[in-house]
Amino acid sequence: MKILLVCSAGMSTSMLVTRMRDSANERNIEVEINAVAESQLINNLENLDVVLIGPQVRYLEKKIREFVEPKGIKVDVIDQMAYGMLQGDKVLDQAIAMTN
């Protein structure tokens, strides 16, 4: 599975990425997780399964949905509290639930 986190500069989401990877390692889940700036999304669509949008750029949800959903990629906004508390496990659960 391949997950991409999107925010303004890809910086704050990258903190969450580290935690999500840790959680995936602990649970032995095979998954590739990265964070990019919203403007770089277009260059990172290959083999992508899930796009998770940082809550601070959730106003882009509609645009991103229109853009990537036709390619079969699932899109959602990250839960605000889980984002703020950097709860990698919860966000990973959110992503996994989306693909099921």
Place this chain on the structure above:
Amino acid sequence: MQNVFKAFENKFLPVAGRIGSQRHLVAIRDGFAAILPLIIIGSLAVLINNLPIEPFQNFMVNIFGEGWKDLGGYIWNGTFAIISLVVAIGVSYSLARSYNVDALAAALVSVASLIIISPMTEDGGISLQWMSAAGLFVSLLVAIVATEIFRRLSQLNLAIKMPDGVPEAVSRSFASLIPAMIVLFIFGLLQVLFIDVIGVSLQDLIYKAIQAPFQNAAGTLPAVLGIEFTKSFLWFFGLHGSNILEPVIEAAYLPGLLENTKLFEQGVSAHDVPYIITKPFLDVFVAMGGTGTGISLLIALFITVKAKQVRSLGKMSAPAALFNINEPIIFGLPIVLNPMLFIPFILVPLVNVTIAYFATSIGLVPKTVVMVPWTTPPIIGGYLATGGSIAGSILQIVNLAVGALLYLPFLKVLDRSMARNVTNASTSKKVV
């Protein structure tokens, strides 16, 4: 209170969405983001050339001779001196990409159009006068107009009927030639109109009629307070205010910085350059630890808050806050839709702007002359941005302290109400 905020949010989100994803504004923002490395490298070259540390300057002269500053000067030529040209490339490329048309071709056509519409020097060179900050608005305009015309024509698929037997690649190359040809032809005609008929350059016209008045208005204290208020207000709803406002902030405050840097490079003291409010001014003196002056909030939090959960969130967010990233605090504490933190979160940046504005205008602190990355930690950022002045770092410390004092009472109330909630929760459990 929560309902009022919710109602506000429902009104805001669609508007923020429209602005934040408006194609041309996004292209401008991404275009600026793309050239940021050049601005920072040019800034560093200027800073090193003009670092006000005498032993360093003597040392460089002793080793490399009086000409050691040439190196920085050459780097200047390739960065600040042509910044409007490279902005056009960045904006055009981003815009074309958003339409899914050939972005490189569009960027090339835009640069060509910009040169066509630019005044030439007497001896036939490209006039650098308008390639720097003064030509910025024309660059944005030309990049957008040229790219729009180019992509519309490209999407029409103007195919030229070729005789049978002509390879498809050949006819395709002609098809892509026509849009470029029409764009350049239009800009050529415009230049004939401006230079040969009216007798004034587009650059001159736009600069005097739009860019200069806009820059002057944006440089006033009320304007910048308005921008900071809007930024914090959007963030209070958990919307990336800085990202949404970025095209305006860049267009309004980048030219001032470039002008400051240019004069500083020419040997003018950082006290005597013209523009007080610039992008780095806002980054280093206000957004310390992110919007709402996150580091002040964290200082106040560690002083006053006892709730374990909040303290551990503070510890977790501190490293990122040092580099001016504060989403964890904004969403984790949370600040978002938290009536108890609304006032300080909005107020602290406004107070910081005001303090920094007056400290700069009465000359206690030099003006900002160097673009530092917005992720530069405080203390260092203030020193570098002011062209190597300790006063810049001191102003940062003052602003952090004032901000922390303003946050303190509000966090105290928050802490108490959290403690009450915990006891309430435990007593209600006992009742059950």
